[in-house]
Amino acid sequence: MLLNLFNEMRAAKVPVSVRELLDLINALKHNVVFADMDEFYYLSRAILVKDERHYDKFDRAFAAYFDGIQHLDQHIEALIPDEWLRREFERSLSAEERAKIESLGGLDKLIEEFKKRLEEQKGKHQGGNKWIGTGGTSPFGSGGYNPEGIRIGNEGERQGRAVKVWEQRDYKDLDDQVEIGTRNIKVALRRLRKFARQGAENEFDLDATIDHTARDGGLLNIQMRPERRNTVKLLILFDIGGSMDAHIKASEELFSACRTEFKHLEYYYFHNFIYEGLWQNNARRHNERIPTQDVLNKYGEDYKVVFVGDASMSPYEISHAGGSVEHWNEEPGYIWIQRFKQKFKKIIWLNPYPRDTWHYTHSIGMVRELVDDQMYPMTIEGLEAGMSYLAK
Numbered sequence: 001m002l003l004n005l006f007n008e009m010r011a012a013k014v015p016v017s018v019r020e021l022l023d024l025i026n027a028l029k030h031n032v033v034f035a036d037m038d039e040f041y042y043l044s045r046a047i048l049v050k051d052e053r054h055y056d057k058f059d060r061a062f063a064a065y066f067d068g069i070q071h072l073d074q075h076i077e078a079l080i081p082d083e084w085l086r087r088e089f090e091r092s093l094s095a096e097e098r099a100k101i102e103s104l105g106g107l108d109k110l111i112e113e114f115k116k117r118l119e120e121q122k123g124k125h126q127g128g129n130k131w132i133g134t135g136g137t138s139p140f141g142s143g144g145y146n147p148e149g150i151r152i153g154n155e156g157e158r159q160g161r162a163v164k165v166w167e168q169r170d171y172k173d174l175d176d177q178v179e180i181g182t183r184n185i186k187v188a189l190r191r192l193r194k195f196a197r198q199g200a201e202n203e204f205d206l207d208a209t210i211d212h213t214a215r216d217g218g219l220l221n222i223q224m225r226p227e228r229r230n231t232v233k234l235l236i237l238f239d240i241g242g243s244m245d246a247h248i249k250a251s252e253e254l255f256s257a258c259r260t261e262f263k264h265l266e267y268y269y270f271h272n273f274i275y276e277g278l279w280q281n282n283a284r285r286h287n288e289r290i291p292t293q294d295v296l297n298k299y300g301e302d303y304k305v306v307f308v309g310d311a312s313m314s315p316y317e318i319s320h321a322g323g324s325v326e327h328w329n330e331e332p333g334y335i336w337i338q339r340f341k342q343k344f345k346k347i348i349w350l351n352p353y354p355r356d357t358w359h360y361t362h363s364i365g366m367v368r369e370l371v372d373d374q375m376y377p378m379t380i381e382g383l384e385a386g387m388s389y390l391a392k
Contacts, residue, residue: 002024013057014049024043205224209222240282268290275324276329299344308350318363319333337371374386
């Protein structure tokens with residue numbers, strides 16, 4: 001069973017090794033967790049994932065493998081010994097319930113009927129008064145009511161409790177190791193790169209070595225030079241969550257390409273629009289907010305600034321104090337864009353929506369005006385045009 005889970009993790013590009021799989025198996029052998037899907041999820045993640053950046057890929061792989069596991073009730077009859085059933089039932093029943101069960105034939109009859117229905121039932125059932133399932137008045141199942149009943153699965157109040165843990169992926173960090181589908185993204189970004197010799201002399205200079213050796217009459221004279229490094233400094237800010245969930249893949253590809261192409265790269269997240277706080281870790285975005293003014297003060301005017309977002313929101317989120325959908329912003333969002341323009345020489349906005357749809361959304365027009373119409377579609381052509389503007 002865990003081998004297939006391991007294969008799902010590898011297919012999802014979670015960097016998990018056989019050693020970690022063996023650690024998980026060993027933990028289960030020692031009953032670190034038992035019969036609790038939530039606990040198994042957290043244990044698996046703690047052992048298999050060593051970097052928070054891969055949490056989202058882990059969640060997707062976990063969900064893909066365990067999809068449908070809640071529908072396996074009909075296959076558990078061979079796994080439930082009579083002694084265990086009797087002990088669990090007797091421990092959970094009140095004196096009144098025990099008396100009523102005895103009046104209906106006793107616990108032995110209840111267990112016998114339970115196993116019989118497991119054999120007869122062929123699929124999931126919800127509601128009704130006979131089959132094992134959720135709701136209804138059957139003596140067996142979850143979320144229903146019957147005074148002499150057996151609870152199989154979750155309590156009614158906890159339906160879907162485990163699956164929600166790994167399916168709740170709002171405001172996840174972008175994955176900077178996503179497999180790039182095309183080299184064209186990197187090629188477009190290279191329009192912005194500028195190289196210069198920097199740092200200590202630690203790179204072998206073949207041409208200068210040949211020249212100096214020849215001048216010295218053939219006596220080898222090795223020459224070194226500073227390494228050529230990309231001197232462009234890029235500050236990129238991603239809109240995350242909400243309507244941008246539809247553009248996660250494109251944002252991740254762009255982020256991953258930027259991490260490859262630019263040595264001096266700084267990134268932050270925001271939601272819908274720029275206000276007084278930014279963050280770099282979405283899991284702790286409410287507790288570890290970074291004042292936007294600190295970001296403005298931290299980076300020099302030589303940084304190129306790129307905003308990535310669909311710019312689709314209520315106009316009040318841009319134009320009014322208190323317009324944010326998440327908190328009370330003391331100042332309108334447009335003021336913060338103006339401060340970025342005052343600090344940095346070049347700013348562009350990349351929009352994942354096609355250019356021919358921009359005029360349908362009023363807020364997109366407002367953002368285009370704020371960035372002096374330097375909004376570009378997040379296509380190869382748009383990236384090339386945006387990089388060319390920043391490189392001027």
